[in-house]
Amino acid sequence: xxxxxxxxxxxxxxxxxxxxxxxxxxxxxxxKTEILPSMIKNKDKRSEVHAKLKHQKKLEKRKKAKAxxxxxxRALELGEEPPAKMxxxxxxxxxxxxxxxxxxxxxxxxxxxxxxxxxxxxxxxxTPKILITTSRFNSTRGPAFISELLTVIPNAHYYKRGxxxxxxxxxxANKKDFTSIIVVHTNRREPDALVIINLPDGPTAHFKxxxxxxxxxxxxxxxxxxxxxxxILNNFMTRLxxxxxxxxxxxxxxxxxxxxxRVVTFHNQRDFIFFRHHRYIFESKxxxxxxxxxxxxxDAKGEVAKEKVIAHLQECxxxxxxxxxSLQYGTFDTKGGEYEWVHKPEMDTSRRRFFL
Amino acid sequence: MPRTSALECPGCPPLRALTFDVLGLxxxxxxxxxxxxxxxxxxxxxxxxxxxxxxxxxxxxxxxDPLLAVARKNGTIEVLNPLNGDVRLSISNVDDTGNRPENxxxxxxxxxxRNKVDSGSRSCTLLTCTTNGKATLRAFEDIFSxxxxxxxxxxxxxxxxxxNILCSxxxxxxxxxxxxxxxxxxxxxxxxxxxxxWTAKSPPKNSLGIFTPTWFTSATFLSKDDHRxxxxxxxxxxxxLYDISAQRRPVISFDFKETPIRAVAEDLDGHxxxxxxxxxxxxSFDMRTGKxxxxxxGKCSGSIRSIARHPELPVVASCGLDSYLRLWDVKxxxxxxxxxxxxxxxxxxxxxxxxSEEVANSTRDPSVEAAQTAxxxxxxxxxxxxxxxxxxxxxxxxxxxKGRKEKNRSNEISAEDCxxxxxxxxxxxxCEVLDDSP
Numbered sequence: 001x002x003x004x005x006x007x008x009x010x011x012x013x014x015x016x017x018x019x020x021x022x023x024x025x026x027x028x029x030x031x032k033t034e035i036l037p038s039m040i041k042n043k044d045k046r047s048e049v050h051a052k053l054k055h056q057k058k059l060e061k062r063k064k065a066k067a068x069x070x071x072x073x074r075a076l077e078l079g080e081e082p083p084a085k086m087x088x089x090x091x092x093x094x095x096x097x098x099x100x101x102x103x104x105x106x107x108x109x110x111x112x113x114x115x116x117x118x119x120x121x122x123x124x125x126x127t128p129k130i131l132i133t134t135s136r137f138n139s140t141r142g143p144a145f146i147s148e149l150l151t152v153i154p155n156a157h158y159y160k161r162g163x164x165x166x167x168x169x170x171x172x173a174n175k176k177d178f179t180s181i182i183v184v185h186t187n188r189r190e191p192d193a194l195v196i197i198n199l200p201d202g203p204t205a206h207f208k209x210x211x212x213x214x215x216x217x218x219x220x221x222x223x224x225x226x227x228x229x230x231x232i233l234n235n236f237m238t239r240l241x242x243x244x245x246x247x248x249x250x251x252x253x254x255x256x257x258x259x260x261x262r263v264v265t266f267h268n269q270r271d272f273i274f275f276r277h278h279r280y281i282f283e284s285k286x287x288x289x290x291x292x293x294x295x296x297x298x299d300a301k302g303e304v305a306k307e308k309v310i311a312h313l314q315e316c317x318x319x320x321x322x323x324x325x326s327l328q329y330g331t332f333d334t335k336g337g338e339y340e341w342v343h344k345p346e347m348d349t350s351r352r353r354f355f356l
Numbered sequence: 357m358p359r360t361s362a363l364e365c366p367g368c369p370p371l372r373a374l375t376f377d378v379l380g381l382x383x384x385x386x387x388x389x390x391x392x393x394x395x396x397x398x399x400x401x402x403x404x405x406x407x408x409x410x411x412x413x414x415x416x417x418x419x420x421d422p423l424l425a426v427a428r429k430n431g432t433i434e435v436l437n438p439l440n441g442d443v444r445l446s447i448s449n450v451d452d453t454g455n456r457p458e459n460x461x462x463x464x465x466x467x468x469x470r471n472k473v474d475s476g477s478r479s480c481t482l483l484t485c486t487t488n489g490k491a492t493l494r495a496f497e498d499i500f501s502x503x504x505x506x507x508x509x510x511x512x513x514x515x516x517x518x519x520n521i522l523c524s525x526x527x528x529x530x531x532x533x534x535x536x537x538x539x540x541x542x543x544x545x546x547x548x549x550x551x552x553x554w555t556a557k558s559p560p561k562n563s564l565g566i567f568t569p570t571w572f573t574s575a576t577f578l579s580k581d582d583h584r585x586x587x588x589x590x591x592x593x594x595x596x597l598y599d600i601s602a603q604r605r606p607v608i609s610f611d612f613k614e615t616p617i618r619a620v621a622e623d624l625d626g627h628x629x630x631x632x633x634x635x636x637x638x639x640s641f642d643m644r645t646g647k648x649x650x651x652x653x654g655k656c657s658g659s660i661r662s663i664a665r666h667p668e669l670p671v672v673a674s675c676g677l678d679s680y681l682r683l684w685d686v687k688x689x690x691x692x693x694x695x696x697x698x699x700x701x702x703x704x705x706x707x708x709x710x711x712s713e714e715v716a717n718s719t720r721d722p723s724v725e726a727a728q729t730a731x732x733x734x735x736x737x738x739x740x741x742x743x744x745x746x747x748x749x750x751x752x753x754x755x756x757x758k759g760r761k762e763k764n765r766s767n768e769i770s771a772e773d774c775x776x777x778x779x780x781x782x783x784x785x786x787c788e789v790l791d792d793s794p
Contacts, residue, residue, distance in 0.1 A: 108379065115405075329677055337634060338616070338618065338634040338659035340678065344655070347657065
């Protein structure tokens with residue numbers, strides 16, 4: 001029976017034949033192996049069946065991709081619209097509906113922006129001046145991290161912590177016209193938290209710091225110049241995220257020096273803020289085609305024609321990840337402080353709920 | 357498929373709430389319809405301006421011509437009509453001595469209801485208190501005349517010599533007021549004589565000999581008709597019950613969580629209070645025993661600045677720095693609904709006249725009126741059954757349905773009787789039956 005069918009289908013030819021054959025095969029297989037490989041007790045047999053299944057899946061997947069490509073190609077040849085690209089369903093794009101997401105037509109949002117604590121810096125009335133200090137104990141990676149932070153943030157000054165209370169330091173910094181304080185907290189010789197205090201009257205953000213990679217540990221890293229960096233803030237969508245974003249923005253001077261070609265990125269993804277620091281360069285390079293052609297017909301088209309601009313990126317480090325733990329109203333005050341936002345365990349009831 | 361867990365908010369009974377935020381906006385939130393209505397922002401008064409940030413608000417819940425007083429950061433006090441937001445009166449609290457409003461902000465504001473009842477609706481009396489302890493009692497004869505020069509009388513006195521006043525409250529009879537703050541022990545004043553009648557005494561040092569500095573952040577009287585008992589919340593996360601007639605030290609004192617108490621509100625029953633703190637925890641306590649009745653859980657993440665109890669329905673409203681107005685069921689402690697209002701909120705007031713007002717202009721919407729009167733009736737009938745109200749209404753529906761069914765059945769029976777009597781006109785009877793069936 002089966003053989004006859006096959007012969008019949010052979011006559012059709014083309015792709016369909018193959019697919020029908022495999023379909024028949026897989027159907028047959030299914031009939032045979034309703035049993036899952038995990039139900040087979042003999043290990044040799046189990047692994048064999050499993051490998052077979054896996055191979056089959058792989059083939060199917062490849063064929064699907066091939067068909068998709070072919071369809072796209074055909075559409076291109078016929079001059080039609082290519083079939084819509086499929087968008088994978090990720091946790092971010094299926095995030096829970098959140099009414100706090102900022103809308104560009106929100107009048108109150110802009111009024112609030114004008115009134116908030118960062119507006120004087122962001123309107124370029126004041127240039128930011130940052131005080132960086134540490135926790136009481138600080139060693140090994142802490143100082144190294146701070147020295148790198150000093151190269152990242154212009155107009156940042158490191159002060160030894162000594163035995164001063166943080167509230168005293170806040171007072172001192174207020175007197176000296178600092179606009180923010182960054183405290184690098186170190187635990188077991190590893191920086192593990194970052195407290196950013198905006199002066200003179202808050203807010204205070206407390207971040208968890210993880211995955212710190214220092215410059216010297218980054219392969220083929222670059223050494224940054226002292227130009228004012230450009231700043232990229234990605235995905236700070238909600239009101240809270242907006243506020244945190246503005247807070248981070250207020251650490252940097254608002255006039256980037258584009259000659260320096262230095263970029264600092266804060267990328268928010270699923271409430272984790274990824275920090276990266278890069279240098280870029282534009283290289284105008286003759287493409288390979290132009291090279292091969294130029295050998296033959298040198299002056300036919302001239303040098304103007306085939307110049308392609310390529311951007312090169314080089315990471316300067318450090319590299320780290322921040323996660324917001326709390327945002328406090330006012331300056332640092334753990335005992336009597338009011339919180340604008342604290343992370344509470346009862347909020348973690350869904351993987352698809354994000355706050356930034 | 358993406359699994360999303362939407363917040364299940366059962367919705368709340370019809371009510372009207374006013375919220376005040378840091379941009380000086382007043383937003384009106386109304387929940388309409390029966391149980392399950394989602395409240396919405398129906399109105400917004402004022403333009404966003406950070407210098408007009410609201411510091412305190414007070415309202416007279418009169419049936420006719422209610423008034424709302426709002427104290428702003430730039431030192432002005434506005435008297436509004438809480439129905440449409442028209443400014444009736446605007447006065448400046450800045451005096452000639454050159455005190456700038458930033459240095460001496462208003463900490464407490466109370467609008468008296470008593471005078472209105474006595475001498476017509478044209479006058480109003482205001483009690484304001486600044487952070488430096490300057491209390492002022494102002495009376496206005498005629499708030500409807502356009503000029504604000506019609507100040508009847510204004511009396512000022514100092515309630516504290518040092519420290520900052522952070523909370524003030526006037527009791528139900530409006531004869532006594534209490535003040536407290538940072539470095540100021542709670543003190544009670546007789547407003548008629550303007551004399552201090554009582555001052556609290558700070559609690560003794562603890563077993564380690566450590567003295568916690570005085571810092572009251574919120575206070576409220578325990579019941580409307582008793583000025584002797586009041587509850588105060590401190591910055592060192594302590595809730596204290598004071599009894600003037602008993603002693604100068606707190607009668608009951610207990611800790612609540614680990615951040616400062618920011619808001620305290622009393623219930624109608626005279627012994628329950630609601631406490632909100634700096635990290636967004638809200639709980640109710642029984643002040644007879646000092647025991648925790650339960651916490652209100654609902655993903656509230658920002659400091660609670662204000663709590664308001666609905667005067668009739670079992671609903672509590674809370675708002676604060678997370679810019680949500682949250683409505684809770686008192687009995688089940690469930691979140692009824694949360695409304696995002698975009699700014700840090702400072703204060704919330706529930707307008708108690710909302711339902712009656714609905715009835716008044718019910719000519720256009722009789723169904724709503726019917727629902728509301730039904731609700732009110734229920735309230736009157738069985739206050740002990742309030743938490744199961746929804747179930748009850750369901751039951752009622754069922755009963756109704758049953759009733760209808762029975763009716764139908766009786767109709768059928770009668771029809772059948774008819775049929776047996778008049779066999780000839782069977783067809784017609786059938787038609788009748790069909791007609792009867794809904």
